[in-house]
Amino acid sequence: MTAKQLLLKKIKEYERIIIHGHTRPDGDCYGAQFGLYNIIKETYPTKKVFVVGEESEYVSFVGTPDKIKDEAYQGALSIVVDTGSENRISDQRYKLAKEIFKIDHHVEEDDSFYANYYWVDDSLPSCSQMIADFYESYQDQLKLSFLGARAMYVGIVTDTGRFRYRGVNRRTHELAGMLLDFGVDIEDIDNKLSVDDMNSIRLKGEVLSNFVTTEGGFIYYIMKKEMMTKMNVSHESASAMVNNLAGIEGYPVWALFIESADEYRIRLRSRGPEIQQLATKWRGGGHQKAAGATLKDLNELDEFISDVEKLIKDEKSSQNK
Ligand SMILES: [Mn+2]
Structure with a gap:
């Protein structure tokens, strides 16, 4: 049984x-969450389906997460989308569910194995594309409506930088086209x-005036x-x-x-x-061209910079060979 078939079976x-x-959460996270929600709700109206986790201001038009009680997890299936590592899962109660299914497109790391079932493909440019692909593969059995299609389209568009990043291929455009329908x-x-x-525009001016180069x-x-x-912007827009x-x-x-509670x-x-x-290495993860990491404090900055510079140097010398 393929991972996609297993997903359908579990749903x-x-x-x-x-x-x-x-x-x-970003556009792709919301896109995958609300896209999948829409598919399940449209297809099985009597099932109880919830989207949980933090709210996103940037893509708030896609949907609003539900607030649920611990009891809701009893005998339930948790599906975690777009989340490579365990500590990044929003709302750690996911583990209260009877079973956990992970759908993701991040590179797997040591703390990526938090579920019972996996559908992971790090060659794909967005998790929303995976959900759109899931719907399309079983359209004889599944339903989808406007809100779900729009959510997934937003996910595809944002995670691919408007169809500009590597990983975008014919399939990405086919599925995006399917959603436009x-x-x-x-x-x-x-x-x-x-x-x-x-406020964001003013902050952009600040960033472009005061960046540091090495x-x-x-x-x-x-x-x-x-x-x-001072600029009155959220952590997210910053x-x-x-x-x-x-x-x-x-x-x-x-x-x-970005300075956070007790780290950068x-x-x-x-x-x-x-x-x-x-x-x-620097307490993060993600993709080959876009990733997140953490500094405990700015004393670590020099070491981080020299790690980055080494990568740039190694790549240059490998190209010259
Ligand atoms: Mn993503």
Whole structure:
């Protein structure tokens, strides 16, 4: 039995299904969660299905997570989407369920094995694409409606950087096209995703004026708590600022260090060397060109920078061979 067949079997088997995502959810996380929710609800209206976890401000139009009691997990199936490692699962009560099914597209690491069943494919550019593929594979048995289709479209669009990242292929476009057939308005979505509030624009100016560059080709900005407070932006919009350091000539790796409660969270990106292993070393993980990591404090910054610079250097020398 393939993982997809097993997923269908488990969905049929359970009367109560709770869909989890990751902390600080993004468009793909919401897309996969609300897409799957929609498929199950449309197909099996009597099943009890919940989406749980933190709320996202950026893609709030996709849906709002439910608040549920511990009892809801009794005899239930937890499905965790778009979440590579155990500690990133939003709402750790997922483990109260009778069984756990993981659907994901992140590179597997030591703490990736938190479920009973797995459908993991790190070659795919979004988890929402997996859910769309699941629906399409069984469309003779499953139903989908506008809201689910729109959710998954948003997931595909955001996780692929508007169809620009590696991993996007014919299948991605086919499935996106299938979703558009449900009446998804691409311009409306682009507007919702592209319009920034004034505070974010001002913060963008700050980031672009005060980034730091290193000799070895690394560019970064340290986002202090006081700056987020001064600019009156959420942690989420502050984190998105990493994209403003993309595409700067001579700097193939860029990052944003965001001051959190008692550590610095790193959003790390690359158009050159693969960074996933480095992210894992630095208490994180993710993909080869987009990953997250953590510094305990800024005393670790120099070491982190030299690790990044080494990657850039190694990649350059391997290209020259
Ligand atoms: Mn994703």
